Amino acid sequence: MEYKTDELKNRFSAYVKQAVKNTKWHYLSKKWNVEQNETAYEEELAIPGQDMEDLLKEMDALSGRLFHGVIESRALLDQIGDYRIYQAITSLAEEQKNVLVLRIFYEKTFREIGWILGMAEKKAENTYYNAVKKIRKILGGKKNGV
Amino acid sequence: MEFKERLERARNYDKKATMEIVEMYRPLMVKYAVVGGIFDEDLYQEFVYTMLRCILKFPIEKYGNDLGDSEA
Numbered sequence: 001m002e003y004k005t006d007e008l009k010n011r012f013s014a015y016v017k018q019a020v021k022n023t024k025w026h027y028l029s030k031k032w033n034v035e036q037n038e039t040a041y042e043e044e045l046a047i048p049g050q051d052m053e054d055l056l057k058e059m060d061a062l063s064g065r066l067f068h069g070v071i072e073s074r075a076l077l078d079q080i081g082d083y084r085i086y087q088a089i090t091s092l093a094e095e096q097k098n099v100l101v102l103r104i105f106y107e108k109t110f111r112e113i114g115w116i117l118g119m120a121e122k123k124a125e126n127t128y129y130n131a132v133k134k135i136r137k138i139l140g141g142k143k144n145g146v
Numbered sequence: 147m148e149f150k151e152r153l154e155r156a157r158n159y160d161k162k163a164t165m166e167i168v169e170m171y172r173p174l175m176v177k178y179a180v181v182g183g184i185f186d187e188d189l190y191q192e193f194v195y196t197m198l199r200c201i202l203k204f205p206i207e208k209y210g211n212d213l214g215d216s217e218a
Contacts, residue, residue, distance in 0.1 A: 009149040011209050016171055016200050020178050023196040027189050028181070 088138040096131035103128050156201045168197050 089097060095117070102113045113124040155163035175197065179190040 006149075008153075008206075008209055012149075012153065012200075012204055013171075013174075015204050016197065017174065019196050019200050020175060020193050023192050024178050024189065027192055 084139060085135070088135045091138065092131050092134060096127055096134070099124055099127045100131045150206075153201065153204070153206060157206065164198070164201060167201060168194060171197060 089100065092100065098117060099113055102108045102116060103110075108116070110125045110128070111121045113119075113128075114121040117124065119127075152163045152166060156167050175190060175193040176185070179186050179193060181189065
């Protein structure tokens with residue numbers, strides 16, 4: 001009798017152990033994916049070979065104009081050297097493009113983006129991540145660079 | 147209380163029996179919740195959730211009956 005109970009307990013223990021191992025694997029791979037994507041976003045959309053000082057000067061000039069309601073997305077997007085990234089970004093909806101430009105080039109927070117474009121902070125955030133997702137899809141779903 | 151009886155009670159949503167089983171496997175969960183030498187509280191919580199699912203999903207009929215038949 002004692003042996004039978006132990007047998008059931010052993011089988012249950014093996015079942016639990018395997019489930020715990022699977023949970024750990026899923027948890028860690030999910031965490032790893034999140035970390036990878038967080039760092040990749042900015043790197044992926046950075047402008048290669050751009051002189052830093054020129055870029056800052058240009059950004060200052062554009063920031064001044066931005067608060068008068070002008071988003072120079074066209075001028076900024078023209079600086080992108082990689083044709084595939086340029087094509088991917090220009091294929092986005094106007095709203096997504098504006099959010100992306102404000103976030104990447106002007107380095108605005110989502111709250112500021114929402115304020116500038118007249119939308120909620122959460123909507124700006126969602127629009128940004130959807131845009132990034134779409135770009136990644138167009139570029140072939142790679143996560144580390146292009 | 148025998149393990150089988152405890153497990154069956156837990157499967158019938160007996161809180162005490164469920165807690166006893168979860169407690170029984172606490173060392174296992176703590177061991178696996180250590181990542182890179184650091185205890186991960188979130189992972190531990192995931193394990194407790196997994197544990198509860200295991201209690202409900204474990205095919206006790208299959209193993210339980212097999213054992214019961216051979217006993218008889």
